[in-house]
Amino acid sequence: MGDLIGPRLYSCYKCRNHVALHDDIVSKGFQAKNGRAFLFSHAMNVRSGAKEDRQLMTGLHLVADVHCADCGEALGWKYEKAYEDSQKYKEGKVVLEKFKIVKENW
Template structure:
C-alpha cells in the first residue's frame, strides 16, 4: 500500500464550479467537464462527466440492463473516503441473434465517461484571488 495523492482543481476551476465528494469534499470534477444532468443512478438523479479525479475504479466490470440498453460498467468510489459515487461506462452493446456483441451507436458516446450520483456530490465555489474576495 502507498500514499494516495489527491488532485485539487483550483487552477482549472477559476471560472467554474467544482463538484466534490459530499462526504470528504475531495475534488471530483468541474462544471466544464459536465456533459449532462439528465441521468438517473441507483439513488436518484445523476450527472454524466467527461473527466473525474480522485476516484478508485473497481477492477471487475458488470453488465447492467438500463433504460438505454445493456451497458458494461465499473463502479467508482471516492479515493479520499471510499464512498460509492457512481460508475464508469466501459462499453455498450447488444446481443445479435448469433450472440455476437455489437455496439449500440447511439450509446457509444458514453464509453469512458463517468456517472456521479447527485446525492454524493457537493458544489464548491473557489475564490480565484484575494482581490476578488475582498470586493465581492
Template sequence: MGRIFVVDLEGRTYKCKFCKTHLALTDDVVSRVTPFLQFPQMGFHCRRGKAYLFNKVVNVTVGPHEERVMLSGMHTVADIFCCCCGQIVGWKYEAAHEESQKYKEGKFVLERDRIIDGVDTEFYIDTRPSISDPEDA
C-alpha cells in the same frame, strides 16, 4: 499499498459529499439529460436518484467491470469510488452494447445526492437563482 496523491481542481467543482475531495469541474459536465430516442424527456438516473454525465473525473478508483441492464440498454460499467473515503460516487461506462449509446463509453456518471459544490453546499446544475426577500434587499 502506495501513497495517494489527491488532485485539487481550479474553478467551480463538484466534491465528494462525505469527505469534500474534489471530483470534477462543472465545465466537464456532458449532459444532465440523456438523449434516449424512446425516452427524450428522461435524465440520467441511478439507484438513489438523479445523476450527471461527465467527460472526466479525478480522485476516484474504478471497481471491477460488470454487465448492467439500464434504461438505455445493456452496458459494461464499473462503479467509481472516492479515493479518500471509499464511498461509491457513481460509475464509469466502459462499453455500450447499442450503437446509439456509444457516446457514453469512457465517460463517468456522478450521483447527484453524493456530490456537493465547492462552497460545501449541495447544488444542482439546473437550479435557477431565486429572488431575495424584501427584507434581504
C-alpha cells in the same frame, strides 16, 4: 486586484475530495437508482471497481462502479463499453449521483 476564482468543482459529499469539474458535465439528465445524476466527460480522484455487464435503462453496458479515492464512498459508475451504437457516446464517461457530490467555488 480581483479575487482569484478557481474552477467550479464537485466534491465527494462525505470528505470534500474534489472529484469533477463543472465544465466537464456532458448531461444533467441522467437517472440513478437514488435520483438524478450527471454525466461527466471524466472524473478525478476516484477509483474504479471491477468491470461488469449491467442492464441499465438504456440497454446493456459494461460499467465499473466509481468510488472516492480518499474515503471510498461509492459515487456513481463509469461506462467502459456500450453495446448499442446509439449509446457509444457514453464510453469512457462517468456518472456521478447528484446527492453524492457537493458544489465548490460557486
